[in-house]
Amino acid sequence: MKKFIIKRLGLAAISLFLLSLTIFLLIRISGDPAVLLAEPGASAADLEAIRTQFGLDRPLWIQYASFIGHLFRADFGQSFYYRTDVFELYLSRLPASLLLAAAAMLFSLVIGIPTGIIAAVRVNRWQDSIGKIFALLGLSMPSFWVGLIMILFFSVYLGWLPSSGSGTVLHLVMPAVALGWVFAAAHMRLTRSSMLEVLGSEYVKLARLKGLPEALVISKHAFKNALIPVLTLAGVNLVIMVNVAVIVETVFAWPGVGRLLFEGIAFRDFPVVQASILLGGTMIVLVNLLVDILYAVIDPRIRYEG
Amino acid sequence: MTGPLLDIRRLSTHYVSARGTRVTRAVDDVSLSLDQGQTLGIVGESGSGKTTLALTLLRMLPPAARIVSGEMLFEGSDLLKKREGEMRRIRGKRIAMILQDPMMSLNPLFTVGDQVAEPIRVHEGAPRRTAWRRATELLKAVRIAAPERRVREYPHQLSGGMRQRIVGAIAISCEPKILIADEPTTSLDLTIQAQYLKLLRDLQRSHNLALIFITHNLGIVAKMCDQVAVMYAGRLVEAGPVKQIYNAPAHPYTQALLESIPRLGDSRQRLTAIEGQPPDPASPPPGCAFHPRCPKVMDRCRSEAPPEFRVADAQTSRCWLSTPASR
Amino acid sequence: MNGTAANSRAVSTVLALPSRLAFIRSEGFPLIPSLILLTIMLVAIFAPALAPHNPEVGVLGDRFRPPAWQTNGTVDHLLGTDHLGRDVLSRLIFGARISVVVGLMVIIVAGAVGTALGIISGYLGGWVDQVIMRITDAWLALPALMLAIFLAAIVGPGISNIIIILATAWWTRYARVIRGEVLSVRERDFVRLAVVAGCSKWKIMRKHILPNVINSAIVLATLQLGQVIIAEAGLSFLGVGVPPPQPAWGLMLADGKKGLMAGYWWLTVLPGSCIMLMVLSANLLGDWLRVKFDPQLRQL
Numbered sequence: 001m002k003k004f005i006i007k008r009l010g011l012a013a014i015s016l017f018l019l020s021l022t023i024f025l026l027i028r029i030s031g032d033p034a035v036l037l038a039e040p041g042a043s044a045a046d047l048e049a050i051r052t053q054f055g056l057d058r059p060l061w062i063q064y065a066s067f068i069g070h071l072f073r074a075d076f077g078q079s080f081y082y083r084t085d086v087f088e089l090y091l092s093r094l095p096a097s098l099l100l101a102a103a104a105m106l107f108s109l110v111i112g113i114p115t116g117i118i119a120a121v122r123v124n125r126w127q128d129s130i131g132k133i134f135a136l137l138g139l140s141m142p143s144f145w146v147g148l149i150m151i152l153f154f155s156v157y158l159g160w161l162p163s164s165g166s167g168t169v170l171h172l173v174m175p176a177v178a179l180g181w182v183f184a185a186a187h188m189r190l191t192r193s194s195m196l197e198v199l200g201s202e203y204v205k206l207a208r209l210k211g212l213p214e215a216l217v218i219s220k221h222a223f224k225n226a227l228i229p230v231l232t233l234a235g236v237n238l239v240i241m242v243n244v245a246v247i248v249e250t251v252f253a254w255p256g257v258g259r260l261l262f263e264g265i266a267f268r269d270f271p272v273v274q275a276s277i278l279l280g281g282t283m284i285v286l287v288n289l290l291v292d293i294l295y296a297v298i299d300p301r302i303r304y305e306g
Numbered sequence: 307m308t309g310p311l312l313d314i315r316r317l318s319t320h321y322v323s324a325r326g327t328r329v330t331r332a333v334d335d336v337s338l339s340l341d342q343g344q345t346l347g348i349v350g351e352s353g354s355g356k357t358t359l360a361l362t363l364l365r366m367l368p369p370a371a372r373i374v375s376g377e378m379l380f381e382g383s384d385l386l387k388k389r390e391g392e393m394r395r396i397r398g399k400r401i402a403m404i405l406q407d408p409m410m411s412l413n414p415l416f417t418v419g420d421q422v423a424e425p426i427r428v429h430e431g432a433p434r435r436t437a438w439r440r441a442t443e444l445l446k447a448v449r450i451a452a453p454e455r456r457v458r459e460y461p462h463q464l465s466g467g468m469r470q471r472i473v474g475a476i477a478i479s480c481e482p483k484i485l486i487a488d489e490p491t492t493s494l495d496l497t498i499q500a501q502y503l504k505l506l507r508d509l510q511r512s513h514n515l516a517l518i519f520i521t522h523n524l525g526i527v528a529k530m531c532d533q534v535a536v537m538y539a540g541r542l543v544e545a546g547p548v549k550q551i552y553n554a555p556a557h558p559y560t561q562a563l564l565e566s567i568p569r570l571g572d573s574r575q576r577l578t579a580i581e582g583q584p585p586d587p588a589s590p591p592p593g594c595a596f597h598p599r600c601p602k603v604m605d606r607c608r609s610e611a612p613p614e615f616r617v618a619d620a621q622t623s624r625c626w627l628s629t630p631a632s633r
Numbered sequence: 634m635n636g637t638a639a640n641s642r643a644v645s646t647v648l649a650l651p652s653r654l655a656f657i658r659s660e661g662f663p664l665i666p667s668l669i670l671l672t673i674m675l676v677a678i679f680a681p682a683l684a685p686h687n688p689e690v691g692v693l694g695d696r697f698r699p700p701a702w703q704t705n706g707t708v709d710h711l712l713g714t715d716h717l718g719r720d721v722l723s724r725l726i727f728g729a730r731i732s733v734v735v736g737l738m739v740i741i742v743a744g745a746v747g748t749a750l751g752i753i754s755g756y757l758g759g760w761v762d763q764v765i766m767r768i769t770d771a772w773l774a775l776p777a778l779m780l781a782i783f784l785a786a787i788v789g790p791g792i793s794n795i796i797i798i799l800a801t802a803w804w805t806r807y808a809r810v811i812r813g814e815v816l817s818v819r820e821r822d823f824v825r826l827a828v829v830a831g832c833s834k835w836k837i838m839r840k841h842i843l844p845n846v847i848n849s850a851i852v853l854a855t856l857q858l859g860q861v862i863i864a865e866a867g868l869s870f871l872g873v874g875v876p877p878p879q880p881a882w883g884l885m886l887a888d889g890k891k892g893l894m895a896g897y898w899w900l901t902v903l904p905g906s907c908i909m910l911m912v913l914s915a916n917l918l919g920d921w922l923r924v925k926f927d928p929q930l931r932q933l
Contacts, residue, residue, distance in 0.1 A: 015771040022780070026787050036787065136920075140913040142863045144870055145886060145905035148893060156896045163894065202410035208366060209405070210425040210476065211398030224415050243776050247867050251890075265786045265873055277783040284776045 005293055012289040019281045023274060024067050028060070039080040040268045076275035081267045086275040090257060094242075096166065097256030100249070101241035103172050104180035105234060111184040113230065116191025120226075121218060123196060131188060138185020143244075147178035147251040164253035175252040179245055183237050190233055195226040232291060239287040243280040309382060310339040311483060311516050312363075317376030319355075319362045324370075330588045332358040332371070334540035337614070340533070342483065345510060345517040347527030347548070349563065350537035351584045356520045357406070359537070360486050363518075364401060365393050381483070399429040402482040404490045408473035412461040418445070418472055419457030425479045444475040448505060467498045471505065478509055485510065486518040491526075503530060525567045528552060536560050539585050539595035542614075546621030556623035558600050594625070602627060663921050666914035673911055676726055677733040684723035685709075688880040691718030697897050713899045716891045717878075721899060724880035725907055731881045732862050732911060735796055739861045740854040742800035747807025748850045752838050754808065755815025762812075769808045777802035778864060785873035795874050799861055807853055814846040821845075848926050856919035859912035866908050882908050 027033045033056055034047045042050070050056070055063055070076070076086040119131030154174060155163035162171050198204060199222055207221040208214075246258035253259065257276060264272030319333040332355045340346050348356050361367050363378060365385065378385040380401070385393070405411050412421060422444055423437035432440070438457065445453035448471040461469055470490070477485055487506060491499040507530060510517045519530050527534050528548060535545040536559065544557040555561045562580045582599035585591055591598055597607040606626050615628040676683060695718040699706045706713065712722040754765040784798040818824065819842065827837050868874030869883030877884055882904040889900030 011767070011770055012774070014767055015774040018768070018771045019775055023783065026784065136913065136916055137909075140859060140916055141909050142866055142883075142905070142912075144867065145901075145908065148886060148890065148901045149905065151893055152896070152898055152901055156894060202405055202407050203413040205366075206405060206411040206473070206476070207413070207424075209364065209397055209403050210428070211394050211396070212424065212428055213394065216428070221413050221416075225413070240776070244778055246778075246782065247870060250871065261782065262871060265782070265871065273783065273786050277779050280779050281775055285774050288774050 008289060008292050012285050015285045016282060019278065019285070020068060020071065021064070023277060024064055027274075028063075036270050071278065076278070077271035079264075079269055079272050081263065081269045081272070086271045087279075089272065090260065090275055090279055093255060093257045093260045096254065097242045097245060097249070097258060100172065100175055100179065100245060100254055100256055101238050103176035104183065104241055104245075105238050107176050107180035108183035108187050108237075109230075109234060111180070112187030113191050113227070115184075116188040116230075117195055117218070117223065117226070119188070119192045120195035120199060128192075131192065135185040135189050138182050138188075141181065142247075143178050143182055144247040144251050146181050147174060147248055150174045150178060151251075164251075166253075166255055171252075171254075175245075175248055175254050178251070179241060179248045183241065186237070187230060187234065191226065191230050194229050195222060198222045198226040201225075232294065236287050236291050239283050243284060309379070311342045311344075311381060312338075312340040313377075313379040314338040314363075315377040315379070317359075317362065317378060318374040319358055319367065320372050320374050321368075321370050322372055328588055331540045331590070332587060333362060336376075336537075336540075336542045338535055338542065338545065340484070340516050340518065342516055343510075343514045344533060345519060345531040346533040346535060347519045347521060347524075347531035348535050348537060349521060349524055349527055351522055353584055353587050354537040355540040355587070356537055357488055358540075360403065360488055360518065360520055363486065364397055364403060365390075366397070395429065398425045398482070399480040400482055401484045401486065402477040402480070403486040404473055404477050404488065406489045408470045408490055409466055411473050412469055414461055416460075417457065418459055418461065418464070422457070422472060422475050422479060425476065429480050440479070441475075444479055445472070447478070447509075448472070448475045450475075467502070470498075470502055474502075474505065474509065478513060478515075481513060482515065484516045484518065486520070488520045489522070506530070523567075524563050536563065539587060539590045541595065541624060542622075543596065543625070544621075544623045546618070550618060550621050554618070556617040556621065556628045557625045558602050558627070559596050560623075562599075562601075661921060661924075663914075663917045666917040669910060669914040670918065673729050673914075674733055677729040680727050680730050684720075684726040685711075686720035686723040688719060688723040688727040689878045691715065691720070693718050697892055697895070699897070700899050712903060713897075715885070715888055715900055719880075721885075721903060724885055725882070725903060727880045728882045728885060728904065728907065729911075731792065731875055731879065732865065732908070735792065735799070735865045735875075736858050736862045736911075736915075738796045739799040739803060739865075740857055742796065743803040743857075744807055744850050744854045746800065747804035748811050748843075748846065750804070751808040751811025752815055752842050752846065755812040756819055756834070756838050756842055765808065766812065769805050773805045773809070778867070781864060781868060782871065782873060785868055790873060790876035792875055792879075795865060795868060798868075799864055802864075803857060803861060806857070807850060810849055810853055811846050814849050815842055818842055818845045852919065852922045852926055855915060855922050858915040858919070862908060862912050862915070 027036055032047075033054070034050045035042075037054060038047055038050045055066060074087045076090075078084065079086050079089055082089055115131050115134060119128045122128055150161075151163045151174065154161040161174055162168075163174075165171055199218075204217060204221050207217045212221075242257065244258075245254075245256060246261050248254070249256045249258035250262045257280070260272060261276040261280075263269065264276060315337050317333060317336045318331065321330040321332055322328070323330075334355070336355075336359060338346070348359065350356050358367070358371065362371075362373055363385070365373075365388075367373070373386060376386070380396070385396070388396070412418070419438050419441045422441035423432075423434070426432050426437040426440050427434065442453045442457050445456055450456055450468055450471055456464070456468070461472075464472070473490075485506075490506070491502055503526065506517070506519075509515065517530070519527065521527060524534075531548055533546070534548045534551055536543050536551075536557065538559050544551065544555065544560045551560060552564065555564055559580075566580060580599060585595050585598070591608075593609045594600070594607040594611055597603045600607065604626060610626075612624045612626045612628070614622045614624050615630070617623045617628050691714060695710070695714050696716055698710050698714040698718075700713045700721075701708050701711050703713075710720050710722070712720075712725065714720055715724070750765050750769070754762045754769075781798050781802045784801065785795065788794045788798070824837060824841050827841050832840075865874055865881070866883030866886070869881045870887045872887065875881035875884055877888075885904040886901060889897070889904065892900045
């Protein structure tokens, strides 16, 4: 167990190292890094100042060491556009993203779990086929397109929901559904397979042999057990949602970290782009690490593999 | 009540493949009867249809299975004619079953007490507290130490032997008429196996249960049962009182099975195992299914399946050697 | 030895050919999705002949014209025009080109790189395997879409850039899956025979290992085609993918947003439907291929 955790920690460290190295190198091989690191429209003198500030004339490994040093101090530089510290800017946008992700998660679970259970209980019947179609559609429709179509119907034609912005619960509905859509399909698939496994278990068989009503067998003996892997996945997906929300947040002008990344790209605000990727990537690596360890604690078989 | 407690008449259960092209006759034309307080051992190799027969009795078959024909009279009324709701009130209350793997039969997320009390609450509508008190008593009945503490524990806190006993406690919780035990001891070591068999036997006697004991081990049947039924490829090849069959087995398969178990005072150095493989249940050989392995095979066996012959009082055999003429 | 190897390969080719045609008639073959994909390919190839107008040039006086069946619609612009007066049908037709080219190129490049690394890693083993697999696992843990956005933001828009970017983000799965396959293939008799016969490692990997793992790579590629197309559309929508004025479907959706509040539905519904149709078809075909050829890939 200890060995597994150490191994997994090492892997996460390599991931983070690769992430930082990739970003560091990409900045330096894609033309003149000073141009990227300077504000758009900087003068030749400004560029020169940037070069000395970042030591761009020094050897690469020294530059990398100083780059890493800044990261460890949570120093991601100043935003060109907002004129504030990027890390603080990111943190100030995070609550909105978390709120959206939480709402999207709620939607995906409310849709995904019941449909997954129905599909499993009625496996290979028409309910299961409908579930399959639903899951396939979820994976085949880009989330931002779902968002646009919803705007067309609920804002333009029906006028029920605001098409963009934030502030009220109504503002949250469409972005949450658009973002949660793909995840609802994923959660449905996992609930279905997890439920099928539990329904085939000996303890569910015994529950039926006891003469319990089928509704009780499913709601008591199968449901709880089937939910464990789904909720674990949901935990990971919450963090992933924060990070893939960039397009949905852009569609609905939702003021989260995804929208921040989009603004960074649109305004060529490089420190913002860099910080968004580094922080988002770190979050995902850490959550993956946490889940792998959690799984190993729950299921001893994993520890002995690989 | 007249007639036996359970009377199975010419029962057949088939598995049909997804496209309906392959039919496996898992239970084929089986007739059996069982009286109150009697113990019946069903013996056969794996794939002979023992478990399917048990699941048919409770109407708990997987979706691919079809009960094709026959009757199952329990206390005089046919279980096959009952609606699912009526069947549910019989399962666990009138007919209980212990599964092949009792170790995996407890739900890891609920306490022992909850799981033992569950059938009492569902079938008798007993309030929670009463049901829990009964659950504690049941744990005592299956000889679990400190039952007041154990009811509050979760399955993973208990040893394998204890979990086994708890599954037994669940089975007898509603005082069923029939208890079916499907190879309940295969996963146990010998000492615990013997203890568990003794417990089952004691429970059977004290509750006057009819016990159906499914196993591949004729030796256990000799200790546990009054009646025995031998299954081969979905058919009942021989049935009757244990003593009678042990002394005078009529069917060559039973004879081979008996030769393969050690007996007291046996001077042989090696046990004879039955040669050849059990048949593929999906495509059994024509005629008598046992003929490819039978030491006494005759021409007739290869083409014609023998019907059931009465060889002695209450003893039947499906073998051409058991015809009144050949005896 | 060489003769035997060549013979067995010839035999397997002969046997493979009819079976490859035969699966079209086999049970559950997704005929309609396959036809849709085929149609999209043909449309992409013959786009110049099919499109009634130049997709990148519009008449400003003809802006936001609705499809022909609505009032103000004209037969000249069957599916209407966009905010610059460009013909939507023509843009959709040429847009198929971009989706097909980007989608196919990404899965080919990513598939080739990933498969090669998987074969090398699985066959050579030892420290080579360790290094490649650690990097693959670490890379797998990174968020592909974010990385793609970052790359795109740095190198700027362009079709070849987007292909490289998406391939960079998508090769890892192939490396993992193919390596696993190689581990079992390399223990098979014909590989051992080739080793004994003194074939070089490169030759064994190319002639004996590759043909036996290519099926898995193709299944994986089909399953990923849909994801790649969605990713390309997303990047283009954000303005870091295919640059305007090219008619990429994702870009059309970004442009369509300009007419969305005015209710110009065709600019949003039509390009998105094209994306969905193509992705859905690819997913259905991929699902079928997976079950058919590679039950081990079921967890993907």
